Amino acid sequence: MGILEKISEIEKEIARTQKNKATEYHLGLLKAKLAKYRAQLLEPSKSASSKGEGFDVMKSGDARVALIGFPSVGKSTFLSLMTSTASEAASYEFTTLTCIPGVIEYKGANIQLLDLPGIIEGAAQARRDLGDRKIKSLPHTTIHLQVLELRLEPASLVPQPCPAGLLPRSLCHLSSVPSHAPLPHQGKGRGRQVIAVARTADVVIMMLDATKGEVQRSLLEKELESVGIRLNKHKPNIYFKPRKGGGVSFNSTVTLTQCSEKLVQLILHEYKIFNAEVLFREDCSPDEFIDVIVGNRVYMPCLYVYNKIDQISMEEVDRLARKPNSVVISCGMKLNLDYLLEMLWEYLALTCIYTKKRGQRPDFTDAIILRKGASVEHVCHRIHRSLASQFKYALVWGTSTKYSPQRVGLTHTMEHEDVIQIVKK
Ligand SMILES: Nc1nc2c(ncn2[C@@H]2O[C@H](COP(=O)(O)OP(=O)(O)OP(=O)(O)O)[C@@H](O)[C@H]2O)c(=O)[nH]1
Numbered sequence: 001m002g003i004l005e006k007i008s009e010i011e012k013e014i015a016r017t018q019k020n021k022a023t024e025y026h027l028g029l030l031k032a033k034l035a036k037y038r039a040q041l042l043e044p045s046k047s048a049s050s051k052g053e054g055f056d057v058m059k060s061g062d063a064r065v066a067l068i069g070f071p072s073v074g075k076s077t078f079l080s081l082m083t084s085t086a087s088e089a090a091s092y093e094f095t096t097l098t099c100i101p102g103v104i105e106y107k108g109a110n111i112q113l114l115d116l117p118g119i120i121e122g123a124a125q126a127r128r129d130l131g132d133r134k135i136k137s138l139p140h141t142t143i144h145l146q147v148l149e150l151r152l153e154p155a156s157l158v159p160q161p162c163p164a165g166l167l168p169r170s171l172c173h174l175s176s177v178p179s180h181a182p183l184p185h186q187g188k189g190r191g192r193q194v195i196a197v198a199r200t201a202d203v204v205i206m207m208l209d210a211t212k213g214e215v216q217r218s219l220l221e222k223e224l225e226s227v228g229i230r231l232n233k234h235k236p237n238i239y240f241k242p243r244k245g246g247g248v249s250f251n252s253t254v255t256l257t258q259c260s261e262k263l264v265q266l267i268l269h270e271y272k273i274f275n276a277e278v279l280f281r282e283d284c285s286p287d288e289f290i291d292v293i294v295g296n297r298v299y300m301p302c303l304y305v306y307n308k309i310d311q312i313s314m315e316e317v318d319r320l321a322r323k324p325n326s327v328v329i330s331c332g333m334k335l336n337l338d339y340l341l342e343m344l345w346e347y348l349a350l351t352c353i354y355t356k357k358r359g360q361r362p363d364f365t366d367a368i369i370l371r372k373g374a375s376v377e378h379v380c381h382r383i384h385r386s387l388a389s390q391f392k393y394a395l396v397w398g399t400s401t402k403y404s405p406q407r408v409g410l411t412h413t414m415e416h417e418d419v420i421q422i423v424k425k
């Protein structure tokens, strides 16, 4: 049995297993198995040659935002609106085939915005290649595969009605494609590269077409989830350390309602870990525990952006706008873009630091933009390469200190809108 078949078997078994106290261990074990097979699938195959032309964009600016979404939801239109970069936008799908970077200038920060191909396409290609086993595909749910097949059979490139009852109308491929539109094979394996780029971002903007169903959102979430990207979640607060011997020592500082010592042991055994120290500091689920064992997960804020609200009713706009982590916009009519920027800024959680020279007022026109949690040393490096080595102490005004000003060292953590004066040796 191939890995994909094994995954599908386990998924089926999970689906048909009733969730209750009696099946809890069984389910936990199945989930551990599933995560293991998925990881195997994602390991870069040795035959995979090129890293993907057009995707190796340099990280630049103060932060990076990746635009993820189905084809033709308006990603390129958005990039062209928000930045001085033009990215081709058109009514046919898969207009964008590479990664196009642009820069948003906001509150003195340079935010790199990456326009990417409609993510599903590459994954679809991977699915098509499964036959000859060239590309080890990402796992998908059954419905997902149905969608992909529907979309990419040559016949689906011409307008055709959707088979009744198979899919929501929103996902049917009803648009016609002009002759100059790229053929599906040109996007070979891009879904994987899109995901690789997404992993490097500080925030993901998941762009959705407000006129289409909610299913697009859950499909994308599943796809990102299955490659280890965790959206709007924090890293589980579990201490985990494999050891040489001594068995598994299990402890928790809170009451656990989803995991028990026995379940943790079972999951660990599935990973052939027989000696480890485990401390739950949070009431985590088995999935979260598995994430900790497997590691290499990325935890990323995600903003769901519903575009094309010019096409839907006010009631519908209102409903979408009230969803958590969501913003409604229209690129076509330039609606609500300012609010989106505000939200994006919040999600990026950047820290602006102002510098001040001795005896002078702070320079509020030119902020130093750093990541949350940045230290005085980071500030020094940003000002000048050699500044940290000449550093004697710094005076800081703002919320990070008890007194203003306060004398601090290189390791002091800065907070948003702090003012700093650096004194050299
Ligand atoms: N009505 C309406 N149409 C929009 C809006 N934003 C974009 N469009 C149209 O949607 C179509 C697709 O836009 P693109 O920007 O090419 O979409 P994309 O997500 O980059 O598509 P791919 O690169 O193919 O994945 C174009 O015809 C745009 O003019 C909007 O707010 N309202």
Ligand SMILES: [K+]
Pocket: 071, 072, 073, 089, 090, 091, 092, 093, 094, 095, 096
């Ligand atoms: K398009």
Ligand SMILES: [Mg+2]
Pocket: 075, 076, 077, 088, 089, 095, 096, 115, 116, 117
């Ligand atoms: Mg595009």
